[in-house]
Amino acid sequence: MKMLKTFPDKCITCHNCESACSKLYFKEDNAKKSCVVINEEIYPPEMIVCNQCGTCVDVCPTLALTINTQGVVILNKSLCIGCLMCVAACPINSMRFTENVYNPFKCIACGICTRTCPAEAIEIVTA
Amino acid sequence: MNRKLIAEFKYAPAPVIRGYNKRSLYINLSTGEIKEKPVTELMIDKFVGGKGFDLYLMWHAIKDETKWDSPENEICISFGPLCGNTSYPGSGKSIVTTISPLTGIPVDCNVGGHFGPYTKFSGWDAIELQGIAKEEVIVYIDGDKGVVQILSAPDEEINSHIFAEELIKEFADSEDKYQFVSVVSSGKAAENVLITCLNFSFWDKRRKVARLKQAGRGGTGSVFRHKKIKALVVKYSGLKVDSNNPVDVETLRKRGLKLHQEIEAGDSTQNRMRQVGTAHLMEIMNDYDLLPIRNFKYGQMPEAEGLHSREFKKLFTQGMPDGCWFGCSLSCCKAVDNFEPRTGPYKGKKVCVDGPEYETAAGCGSNIGVFNARDVVEINFYCDTYGVDTISFGTSTAFAMECYENGILNKERTGGLELTWGNADAALELLHQMARGDGFGVIVGQGVRKMKQIFAEKYGADPDFLQDIGMEAKGLEYSQYMSKESLAQQGGYTLALKGPQHDEAWLIFMDMVNNQIPTFKDKAEALHYFPMFRTWFGLQGLCKLPWNDIEPANNAETDEPAKVPEHVQNYVDIYTAITGKPLNKKTLIEQSERVYNFQKVFCLRMGKGRRIDDVPPYRAVGPVTEEEYLSRQDRYDKQLKEKLNIDPEGKSTTEKMDILRKYREDQYQQLIDAVYERKGWNAQGVPKIEHLQKIGMDLPEVIEVVKRFL
DSSP states (O other), rough: OOOEEGGGGGGGOOOOHHHHHHHHHSSSSOOOOSSSEEEETTSEEHHHHHHHHOHHHHTTTTOOOOOOOTTTTOOHHHHHHHOOOHHHOOTTTTTTETEEEEEEEEOOOOOHHHHTTOOOOOEEEEE | OOOHHHHHHHOOOOOOOOTTTOOEEETTTOOEEEEEEEOHHHHIIIOOTTTTHHHHHHHHOTTTTTTTTTTTTTTEEEEEEEOOOOSSSSSOOOOOOOOOTTTEEEEEHHHHSHHHHHHHTTTTTEEESOOOOOEEEEEEETTTTTTOOOOEOSOOOHHHHHHHHHHHHHHSGGGGGGGGEEEEEEGGGTTTOBBEEEEEEEEEETEEEEEEEEGGGHHHHHHHTTTEEEEEEEEEOOTTTTTTTTTTTHHHHHHHHHHOOOHHHTTTTTTOOHHHHHGHHHHHHTTOOOOOTTTBBBOGGGGGGGSSHHHHHBBOSSSSOOOOSSSSSTOOOOOEEEESSSSSTTTTTTTTEEEEOOHHHHHHGGGGGGOOOOHHHHHHHHHHHHBBBBHHHHHHHHHHHHHHHHTOOOOOOOOOOOOOOOOOOHHHHHHHHHHHTTSSSHHHHOOOOHHHHHHHHHOOOOOHHHHHOOETTTTTTTOOOOOTEEEEEEEHHHTTTTOOTTTTTOHHHHIISOOOOOOOHHHHHHHHHHHHHHHHHHHHTTOOOOHHHHOTGGGGGSSGGGGGGHHHHHHHHHHHHHHOOOOOOOHHHHHHHHHHHHHHOOOOOOOOOOOOSSSOOOGGOOOOSSHHHHHHHHHHHHHHHHHOOOOOOOHHHHHHHHHHHHHHHHHHHHHHHHHHHHHHHOTTTTOHHHHHHTTTTTOOHHHHHHTTTT
């Protein structure tokens, strides 16, 4: 299974990962539209990102969520009807949604964030 | 299938705006006429949608003397402005109305499945089906292309579990698009008996089968087949989160997500709807002496352990998102997969059975003395696929079994069937006879009211005894709760406009268990508020269950926990979010009150709905037989002492029963007085003209009917 591994002790809360993620997928620098979330209200910071556990896959009524050959949970937007049941079911709040975007979104372990992290606090692993 | 095109109508698909299409579809099966009718502002203002539109359209389509089998009788199906949203749980309901073969007045059924939302997004706020086709037909709505067709239906198999699936496969564009097609069908029994239903399908992508939800009450399937309709089929492929074009999609999504989260957090410790659906009620009802056993004689039995929800949990496939519409995280429509019936035409074949839900488990289980979960599943399966209402089947069979127990029936009269308590084989044979159109099953399938007439006339049975034990009112069979010890629920059942169904008011816990409504005035207020509140679901295209089968964690600390205030506020918010129209908790009730009183006057117009029709059989009020009295002797003796100041010592059971009966029947009449007063009706149950004016339901055609009864 391909997934992001986080090291909160190393995180310097620069939020570069959020910028990189939202710029890639939403073409804007907006933490609300990032699949990885850095919560610096606690210390060490909380790094919220999908662990590809598949809970969301089991609740999706249209089978829009599937697990690909690399073990990554993928959303097929053309099947998604935006019910957000997956958002409620996610045990670690890593299925994300934001205003004016009808489909939820999530980390697909592309690794763009790892390349912008100056502290090596986040990396792609194959478990 | 080689189908002949009988009639065709093309229309321009257009987006729904703020929950409405503002047009309805009229189909005349006799003439082949198909046309579009405008949904007027008056309809929206006064009738809102859903059941309101159905009743309004039916009112203007039929005559005072229309019977269920008159050509002008209609089947109306409507969806409501909130129907089809994918954000808030329980938002995919269709409401079906017709003049019922059991009651002669309008019956309304609230049913899930995909047909309603797809038809709405195909461009229609309601459908009217009038007339009788010259040959067997299906009606097809292609919402993608904007075409409505009447097609010939030479199909041999019409039992729903097979037929719905065949039609989905026939009309879908390809195998990966089965989910965009939904079917309404009935079954073979609907050609022969009256206690019938309609099945609304949804394609289950995981199980790869057509699942079936029932518009169960009042014989809708019989009307459907009498019109020579084998099925309605809809195809619509464009579903999105904003298909209703709501004015405020963000509020809609937020309220929905919050409820999803409550369900995630609370369902496993509250009602376990996701594990066992409404069958979780089985042990609760048995524990509280409320489970109907042996034709509503008893409310509790050790044998009911056999129908404990844990027995159904073993049969239901777990961990599935079993919503009957997209976005329903309550997921209560459980199914038994790979079930092999042991009787009938599908014996040994692996089938998927929807349910059993509580009503079915009680009606087709405890009420007929069957305490084996697999037997209940098999009766459930055949009821559904043959198009038989499990509630009416359970109550009608229970009545026949009690008549058998009392010697009114015997093997000779039943054609050899031993209708003893718990004889599941005999119950299943009754069902197969209903489907074949032969044997005693055809008699049972006429329902309790007709059986009472037949048994009195043909077998000389005592009509008073049959009246006491025949669990019907207005011609409709009771649903499956014991109301004997709850005066408020007696009213809840008997005052329900369509007949004794629990969807207007379920007050047993408030009344009997928690004693929250002790006075007549309290009970009358509850019998005003809850029927009005629950009517609202039928106006909007919503399901009742996500209202109070999941509660916010702090609900018990609110002023009125029985109303679940936070969820009522959710409904107010999502109504405004979709329609853009203002609403509050008070005006929500007023929306319902207009339609409720319209339906009441509609019942009067069709010949029922006065005080003389709001009469329960005594079995619903108190103990009819000595064995019933003795089974609760302590309770009844205590009531004589405390309420009536009568010492039961030294009195025979018969004497005590007579005293109790007079008392209870008098209490019931006092309740009715209080409720009529609260509802703005006169002592005969007729709405007062000034009340209709006050609530804004003083249309000339309504007043004209009311005047006939004043």
